[in-house]
Amino acid sequence: MTSRSLARLGAALAAGLLALTAAAGPAASSPTDASHRVLAFYQTIYETGSDGVRRYVDPKPLLGSVTDVNVGAIHLNADATLTVNDIPADHPELDVMWQDLATMQEQGVTVSAFLGGAAPGTYRYLREDFDRFYPVLRDFLRTYDLDGVDLDIEETFSLEDTIHLVDTLRADFGDDFVVTLTPVATDMAGRTSFSGGFSYAELERRAGDRIDWYNTQFYCGWGDLGSTTVYDQILANGFTPGRVVAGTVTNPANCGGYVDWPTFDATVGTLVARHPDFGGVFGWEYFNSVGYDGGGRESWFAHVADVVGR
Secondary structure, eight states, X not given: OOHHHHHHHHHHHHHHXXXXXXXXXXXXXXXXXXXXXXXXXXXXXXEEOTTSOEEEOOOGGGTTTOSEEEEEEEEEOTXXXXXXXXXXXXXXXXXXXXXXXXXXXXXXXXXXXXXXXXXXXXXXXXXXXXXXXXXXXXXXXXXXXXXXXXXXXXXXOOHXXXXXXXXXXXXXXXXXXXEEEOOXXXXXXXXXXXXXXXXXHHHHHHHGGGOOEEEEEOOTTSOOSSSSHHHHHHHHTTOOGGGEEEEEESSTTTOTTOOOHHHHHHHHHHHHHXXXXXXXXXXXXXXXXXXXXXXXXXXHHHXXXXXXXX
C-alpha cells in the first residue's frame, strides 16, 4: 500500500469517527458536506501574468469548497505515449502539481483525469488499436493513484466503443473508481450527437450502472445556465437529477454561455429547490475563474458550494 493510500485510509477512518460523533448531536457542516458535487476542471497548470512571469496555479485553495478536481487534458498520442497538456506526465514541471493533488486527495477531494477534450486523436487511437493504447492509460491512472477518469469525447467514438472502454475500466479498477463522461448538454437532451456520435440516453440504458455521473457542458452553444430549460430537457430525455452535473464556464473568455452571478444563482437555486438529488455544478476552468464579489479565483467555487448547499 502506498503512503498516499495509507493517508486516505486514515482520512476515511477519521470520517467514520466524525460520523459517529455526529450521531450524538448536531454539528456545523462544511460546503463539501452537501450531497451536491462542486467540481473544478484544472487544465491550466502554469499561467503567464501581465508582467510576463510564468507562475504555477496552485489547486489547494479549492480545499473546503470542491468535492472533485478533474486534471488534464490527458492525451494518447500516435506513438503510444501519454501526455498531460502536451508534456509527459512525469515531467519535473508537474511534480508540484501531483504533490498538491495528492494532498487534496488525502483531505477527501476526488481527483480524476479528464481524457480527450477538443484535441483529436485519443479516442481514434483507442478505437483503432485498443489493445495497444488502453494499457498506456491504465498504467498512468495506476502510477498517479488517481481516483477516477472523465471521458471527454469530442471525436467519433461509437456507443459500443464507449461501453467497451467503460467496462474495461470498471473491470480493472473496481466499483470504487469513478468513471464519468462529459457530453454537451444538447446531446444529453437528445437533440444532438456531438460527443462521440451516439445517443447518451441509450448509453445510460445499457451502461448507466457502470457510470457514476455525467459532467454536462452547458456552454459553447450547447446550452447554458441562463435558465433551467436545457436541464429540464435532459430530465425529460430519461436522466435523473443525480446523474447530471451542470457545467458552466467560469469566465466569458473561456467560451460562449457564461452567465453572471445573479442569473447563475437563480438557475442553480431553482434546480436545487426542485431536485433534492441535483447532481451539482462544475466550472471550466479553475485558473481564470471570475471570483465572487471581488474574491480570488477559488471564490468562484466557494460561492457555488454555498449555492448548491442551500
